[in-house]
Amino acid sequence: MIGEHSSKQYDSDLETIRSKVLLMGGLVERQFQEAMNVFHNGNIAAGERVIKDDDQVNLLEVELDNACSHLIVRRQPTANDLRVVMATVKVITDLERVGDEAAKIARTAIHLHKRGIGSIDHSETVRVIATAAADLLHDALDALARLDEKQAIKLISDDAIIDRDFRSIMRNVITYMMEDPRTISASMDTLWVAKAIERIGDHAKNIAEFVIYIVEGKDIRHTDYAATHLDAGT
Amino acid sequence: MIGEHSSKQYDSDLETIRSKVLLMGGLVERQFQEAMNVFHNGNIAAGERVIKDDDQVNLLEVELDNACSHLIVRRQPTANDLRVVMATVKVITDLERVGDEAAKIARTAIHLHKRGIGSIDHSETVRVIATAAADLLHDALDALARLDEKQAIKLISDDAIIDRDFRSIMRNVITYMMEDPRTISASMDTLWVAKAIERIGDHAKNIAEFVIYIVEGKDIRHTDYAATHLDAGT
Numbered sequence: 001m002i003g004e005h006s007s008k009q010y011d012s013d014l015e016t017i018r019s020k021v022l023l024m025g026g027l028v029e030r031q032f033q034e035a036m037n038v039f040h041n042g043n044i045a046a047g048e049r050v051i052k053d054d055d056q057v058n059l060l061e062v063e064l065d066n067a068c069s070h071l072i073v074r075r076q077p078t079a080n081d082l083r084v085v086m087a088t089v090k091v092i093t094d095l096e097r098v099g100d101e102a103a104k105i106a107r108t109a110i111h112l113h114k115r116g117i118g119s120i121d122h123s124e125t126v127r128v129i130a131t132a133a134a135d136l137l138h139d140a141l142d143a144l145a146r147l148d149e150k151q152a153i154k155l156i157s158d159d160a161i162i163d164r165d166f167r168s169i170m171r172n173v174i175t176y177m178m179e180d181p182r183t184i185s186a187s188m189d190t191l192w193v194a195k196a197i198e199r200i201g202d203h204a205k206n207i208a209e210f211v212i213y214i215v216e217g218k219d220i221r222h223t224d225y226a227a228t229h230l231d232a233g234t
Numbered sequence: 235m236i237g238e239h240s241s242k243q244y245d246s247d248l249e250t251i252r253s254k255v256l257l258m259g260g261l262v263e264r265q266f267q268e269a270m271n272v273f274h275n276g277n278i279a280a281g282e283r284v285i286k287d288d289d290q291v292n293l294l295e296v297e298l299d300n301a302c303s304h305l306i307v308r309r310q311p312t313a314n315d316l317r318v319v320m321a322t323v324k325v326i327t328d329l330e331r332v333g334d335e336a337a338k339i340a341r342t343a344i345h346l347h348k349r350g351i352g353s354i355d356h357s358e359t360v361r362v363i364a365t366a367a368a369d370l371l372h373d374a375l376d377a378l379a380r381l382d383e384k385q386a387i388k389l390i391s392d393d394a395i396i397d398r399d400f401r402s403i404m405r406n407v408i409t410y411m412m413e414d415p416r417t418i419s420a421s422m423d424t425l426w427v428a429k430a431i432e433r434i435g436d437h438a439k440n441i442a443e444f445v446i447y448i449v450e451g452k453d454i455r456h457t458d459y460a461a462t463h464l465d466a467g468t
Contacts, residue, residue: 058456065453069320072306073313079303086303086323093327174419181415185408195429219299222292 010075014084017067018145021088021095024060025141028098031057032137032200035105036130039193040123042113050106057099064092083217087210091144094203094210098137101196101203108196112189121183122173122190129165129194133201136162140207152211156226159205166198244309248318251301252379255322255329258294259375262332265291266371266434269339270364273427274357276347284340291333298326317451321444325378328437328444332371335430335437342430346423355417356407356424363399363428367435370396374441386445390460393439400432 031053038047068089071077077085112120120126136158143151173191177184212220220226265287272281302323305311311319370392377385407425411418446454454460 055456062453062455065320069313069316073311073316076310077307079307082303082307086299089320089323090327093324170422174422177411178415178418181412181418184412184415184418188404188408219296221296222289 010071010077010081013067013071013075014081017064017071017085017088020060020064020067021091022141022145024057024064024092024095025137025144027053027057027060028095028102029134029137029141031099031102032105032130032134035102035109036127036134038106039109039112039120039130040127042109044110044113047106047110051103054099054103057096061092061096065089068092080217084214087214091207091210094206098200098203101200105193105196108189108192112186115186120186120190121176122169122187125165125169125172126190126194126197129162129169129201130197132158132162132165133197133204136201136204137207140204140211143208143211147211147215149212149215152208152215153226153229155208156205157230159201159208162198162201166194169194244305244311244315247301247305247309248315251298251305251319251322254294254298254301255325256375256379258291258298258326258329259371259378261287261291261294262329262336263368263371263375265333265336266339266364266368269336269343270361270368272340273343273346273364274361276343278344278347281340281344285337288333288337291330295326295330299323302326314451318448321448325441325444328440332434332437335434339427339430342423342426346420349420355410355421356403359399359403359406360424360428360431363396363403363435364431366392366396366399367431367438370435370438371441374438374445377442377445381445381449383446383449386442386449387460387463389442390439391464393435393442396432396435400428403428 031050034046034050034053037043038050068085072082072085075081136155139151139155139158142148143155170191173187173194177187206221209221209226212218212225218225265284268280268287269284271277272284302319306316306319309315370389373385373389373392376382377389404425407421407428411421440455443455443460446452446459452459
């Protein structure tokens with residue numbers, strides 16, 4: 001009886017944490033989206049809001065870490081249940097870092113537009129990887145919500161595409177700066193934005209790996225598990 | 235009796251984890267040091283060793299995360315004891331990311347030297363922040379080993395100096411590239427190295443914050459706790 005009661009309480013506590021993690025996920029998704037709007041459209045006030053929203057994300061990180069600790073102390077989960085909590089703690093860290101990167105993008109975009117640069121070179125290629133990273137983040141959160149391992153496996157290879165596209169942007173921007181050194185300062189800002197997007201892709205990939213850890217019980221970080229399970233249709 | 239026995243076992247298990255975390259810390263410290271040597275001296279074979287060593291750091295991350303989970307399930311720590319374990323899990327993440335950044339530095343340094351660039355511009359200013367970041371990391375691990383809150387508080391303000399110096403390097407390198415566009419490609423590599431160093435400083439600061447969390451029970455992330463406690467001599 002006590003076991004069952006405690007297990008039900010555990011499920012309910014965990015569900016509360018899970019929905020708050022997804023809320024935090026929605027918040028950083030929006031932050032990232034807004035930051036990219038600032039980059040493209042130069043709305044300084046919107047950029048300042050993105051930076052300010054980071055406070056809320058930071059508060060959620062501390063609050064959720066506490067909630068996970070309380071859950072462990074009060075419910076003393078089994079090894080299997082604990083795995084979910086520990087993966088959640090790691091996901092929280094990744095989401096907080098996505099918020100940091102979004103705030104960085106907003107700061108750089110403000111810097112870029114305050115100097116009166118109307119149209120940004122390479123903005124279309126940056127838009128392409130930003131869309132890919134936003135999709136990756138969205139799908140990773142979706143896989144977390146539905147504990148969809150198949151989707152999580154697919155996402156891990158998507159991140160490799162973002163990394164490749166980032167390197168291609170970098171090469172193009174360097175060539176461009178060499179051809180017209182007057183563009184260096186603005187090009188550098190564009191590169192920092194692209195770098196932040198690439199990192200958001202990495203964090204989304206981490207979240208996908210934790211989904212697989214939760215479902216399969218396999219820690220696939222630093223392995224080629226996803227690559228070998230993609231074609232096998234696992 | 236059972237309580238005391240269990241608590242002693244907990245202490246001994248935790249001590250095993252703690253010494254392994256410090257071992258992992260020593261490993262990434264050496265990785266960072268070696269990566270900077272490759273940047274300055276262009277020893278390609280040494281650079282490849284740094285990249286290979288990252289596998290060992292990654293293995294330690296997975297192993298230590300598991301050890302922390304096992305400790306929680308087997309010893310069911312009190313809230314106070316659990317705080318130390320949860321902070322340790324976070325420190326492990328930061329140490330793994332330091333290893334990643336060191337591998338990135340090695341990769342960029344190899345790229346730089348393979349193109350036959352003998353002496354690197356700005357290498358002395360990069361050396362200065364690399365030394366500051368290495369000291370910060372070393373002192374953060376030392377504060378963790380001795381649970382020295384005073385030292386941890388001091389380190390948090392040291393990180394702000396590294397961030398400021400990074401921004402100054404960035405401005406100088408941009409000016410330099412504008413004056414001589416032929417240096418753009420090598421300058422960009424130098425900037426990525428400086429960026430990785432700045433991030434290592436951030437991770438060291440995070441570790442210092444977790445030391446304060448362990449000792450004080452206060453989660454000071456995203457607060458100005460360190461600044462207000464520095465002069466008060468707390």
